[in-house]
Amino acid sequence: MNALIIFVLLLGLMLTGMPISISLGLTVLTFLFTMTQVPIDTVALKLFTGIEKFEIMAIPFFILAGNFLTHGGVARRMINFASSMVGHWHGGLALAGVLACALFAAVSGSSPATVVAIGSIILPAMVRQGYPKSFGAGVVTTSGALGILIPPSIVMVMYSVTTNTSVGKLFMAGVVPGVLLAFFLGLTTWYLARKHNYPRMAKASWGERWSTFRKSAWGLLLIVIVMGGIYSGSFTPTEAAAMAAVYAFFIAVFVYKDLKIKQVGKVLLDSAAMSAMLLYIITNAILFSFLMTSENIPQAMAEWITGQGLGVISFLLVVNVLLLLAGNVMEPSSIVLIMAPILFPVAMKLGIDPVHFGILIVVNMEVGMCHPPVGLNLYVASGITKMGITELTVAVWPWLLTMLGFLILVTYVPQISLWLPNLIYS
Numbered sequence: 001m002n003a004l005i006i007f008v009l010l011l012g013l014m015l016t017g018m019p020i021s022i023s024l025g026l027t028v029l030t031f032l033f034t035m036t037q038v039p040i041d042t043v044a045l046k047l048f049t050g051i052e053k054f055e056i057m058a059i060p061f062f063i064l065a066g067n068f069l070t071h072g073g074v075a076r077r078m079i080n081f082a083s084s085m086v087g088h089w090h091g092g093l094a095l096a097g098v099l100a101c102a103l104f105a106a107v108s109g110s111s112p113a114t115v116v117a118i119g120s121i122i123l124p125a126m127v128r129q130g131y132p133k134s135f136g137a138g139v140v141t142t143s144g145a146l147g148i149l150i151p152p153s154i155v156m157v158m159y160s161v162t163t164n165t166s167v168g169k170l171f172m173a174g175v176v177p178g179v180l181l182a183f184f185l186g187l188t189t190w191y192l193a194r195k196h197n198y199p200r201m202a203k204a205s206w207g208e209r210w211s212t213f214r215k216s217a218w219g220l221l222l223i224v225i226v227m228g229g230i231y232s233g234s235f236t237p238t239e240a241a242a243m244a245a246v247y248a249f250f251i252a253v254f255v256y257k258d259l260k261i262k263q264v265g266k267v268l269l270d271s272a273a274m275s276a277m278l279l280y281i282i283t284n285a286i287l288f289s290f291l292m293t294s295e296n297i298p299q300a301m302a303e304w305i306t307g308q309g310l311g312v313i314s315f316l317l318v319v320n321v322l323l324l325l326a327g328n329v330m331e332p333s334s335i336v337l338i339m340a341p342i343l344f345p346v347a348m349k350l351g352i353d354p355v356h357f358g359i360l361i362v363v364n365m366e367v368g369m370c371h372p373p374v375g376l377n378l379y380v381a382s383g384i385t386k387m388g389i390t391e392l393t394v395a396v397w398p399w400l401l402t403m404l405g406f407l408i409l410v411t412y413v414p415q416i417s418l419w420l421p422n423l424i425y426s
Contacts, residue, residue: 002295005032018417021277024284024338027292038294043287055167056282058157060275065222067267067274068248073258074219075117081212081220086186087201091193094139095186097122100391102182105150107222107244112368115144118204123384132203133385140397141381141392143185145366148332150178152226153361155332156409158282162340165354166231167237172421173312173355175227177363180416181406188402207272218251231424251339278333285337285361292341292425305346312350318345318413320364327368331376335368336361363407370396370403374405404417 006027069075089095097118104114109144119140128135148155151171160167181385192198204212213220225247226240235243252259259267277302280366305315326335340361347357369377371393378392385392410416 002031002035002297004064005035006291006295006297021281021284021334024281024288024334028284028287033331034231036294038238044302050295055157055161055238058152058167058238058241058272058280059154059278059282060082061155061245062109062152062154063274064263064271064333065241065244065248065276066110066113067247067271068252069104069108069219069222070117070258071252071259071263071267072114073256074107074216074248074252075100077216078211078219079114079118080124081209081216083201084204084209084212086179087205087338089190090200091131091189091203092123092200093126093246094131094136094189094193094198097136097139098125098143098182098186098189101140101148102178103216103220104144105144105148105178106147106152107219107248108147109152109154111145111147111366111377112380114147115139115140115377116384119381119384121145125216131198134391135198137381137392137397138397138399139185139189139383140384140402141377142370143182144380145403146178147184148186148369149176149181149359149362149366150201150208152237152244153362154278155336155365156358157237157337158278158333159340159361160392161282162285162337163344163354163358165358166425169425170358171227171230171237172424173359173417176420177359177406177410177416181363181366183401184402184406192398197399222247222251223260253347267363267423276340281333282337285334289337289341296302312352313412315346315350319347319360320407320411323361323364324367327364327371327375330368332365332369334417335365353414353418354415360407360411363403363410367400367403367407370400384395 005170009030010023010027013026017247029043032043058353080098081092082096082103084248086095086099100118100122102116104117108114108117122134122363123133123140127133129134151174153171153174156174159165159168160220177216226244227237229240229243247265253261253264296425310318323335326339331336344354345359350356369375370379372389378396382389382392387395
C-alpha cells in the first residue's frame with residue numbers, strides 16, 4: 001500500500017510538469033513527514049552522507065573534460081581520421097560519423113556532448129556531399145548514444161554510486177558492447193547507403209591516414225590514459241576523471257590552441273552548471289532510495305517476483321520493458337537513480353551479475369535517448385539540424401531497431417559484458 005502511495009504521489013507531481021529531481025524530493029519529504037515517524041535530523045544526515053562518496057567526484061571531472069574536448073577541436077580531428085579510414089566505403093562520410101562518435105564517446109563520457117561535437121561538424125559536410133539531411137541526423141543521433149556505453153561513462157558512475165558496483169569493472173564491461181554496437185550501427189549505415197547509392201569519398205593513401213592519425217593522436221591518447229590508468233591500477237576511475245580534465249584542458253589550450261584562455265571561464269561555468277544539476281538529481285534520488293529501503297519496498301518486490309516463479313529470462317524481459325517505458329518519460333540519470341535501487345535487489349536475488357545488469361540498464365538508456373517524447377539526443381540533434389522531433393523520430397528508426405536487437409543480444413548473452421572485466425580482474 002505504501003509503495004502505491006509513493007508512486008502515485010511521484011507520478012502526480014511529475015504530471016504537473018515539475019522537474020523530476022524536485023518531484024523526487026517532494027515525494028520523499030511529504031511521505032516521511034506525514035506517514036512515518038522518521039526524525040527530520042535523520043533525513044538531513046542522509047542528504048549529506050548520501051553524496052559523500054569518492055566516486056561521485058568523477059562526474060564533474062568527466063563533464064569538464066568533455067566540455068574542453070567539445071570546444072577544443074578534438075572532434076574535427078577525429079572526424080578527419082575516421083574519414084580517411086572508412087570514407088571510401090558506401091556512405092563513407094556517414095560511416096566516418098559512426099566511427100568518430102565511438103572515438104569521441106571514449107573521451108567524453110556524455111551522449112549529448114558527442115552529438116553536439118560530431119554532429120555540428122559532420123552533418124553540414126554530409127548535406128554538402130549530397131546525403132539527405134534525415135539520413136545524417138539518424139546516424140549522428142543514434143551513434144551519439146555510444147557516449148554513455150563506451151567508457152568513461154557518467155551514467156555508469158551513477159549506477160555505481162546507487163548500487164555500490166565497481167566503477168572500474170563497469171568501465172571495462174562497456175568496452176566490448178560499445179565496440180559491438182558501433183559495428184552494428186555502422187553496418188546499418190553501410191547497408192542503407194549501399195541500397196540508396198549514397199556518395200563515397202576517394203580512398204585516402206596510407207600517408208594521408210598517418211597524417212590525420214598524427215593530428216588526432218593527442219585526443220586519442222586520452223583513451224589510453226583513462227583506460228590504461230584504471231586497468232594498470234595506477235589510479236582509480238575518479239582520479240582518472242581528474243587526469244582527463246587536466247589533460248583535456250592542456251591539449252585544447254596549449255596543443256591544438258582552438259580554445260583561447262579567455263574562453264576557459266565559460267567552459268568552467270557551463271561544466272559547473274551541468275554538474276550542479278546532476279548532483280541535485282543524485283541527492284534527491286538518494287533520498288528516494290532511502291525511503292524505498294526504509295519501507296522495505298525493494299525487498300517486498302523481490303519476494304513477490306520470486307514468489308510468482310519468474311526466472312532470470314522472464315525477469316530480464318520485464319526489466320527491459322519497464323526501462324524502455326521509463327525512457328518515454330524520463331532522462332537516463334533519473335531512470336538509473338530511481339529504478340536501480342528497486343530492481344537491483346531482485347536481480348541479485350536471482351543471481352544476475354551486477355556488472356551485466358548495469359550494462360543492460362545503460363543500453364536501455366541509450367535506446368531511450370533516441371526516441372520521443374524526452375529522448376535527449378533527439379532534442380540536441382534537432383537544435384543542430386533544425387528538424388522537428390517528429391521528422392527526426394522517423395529518421396532514426398532503422399538505427400533504433402538495430403539498437404533494440406542489440407539490447408536483446410546483450411540481455412541474454414552476459415559474456416558480451418562480462419568477458420573483459422572477468423579477464424582483467426580475475
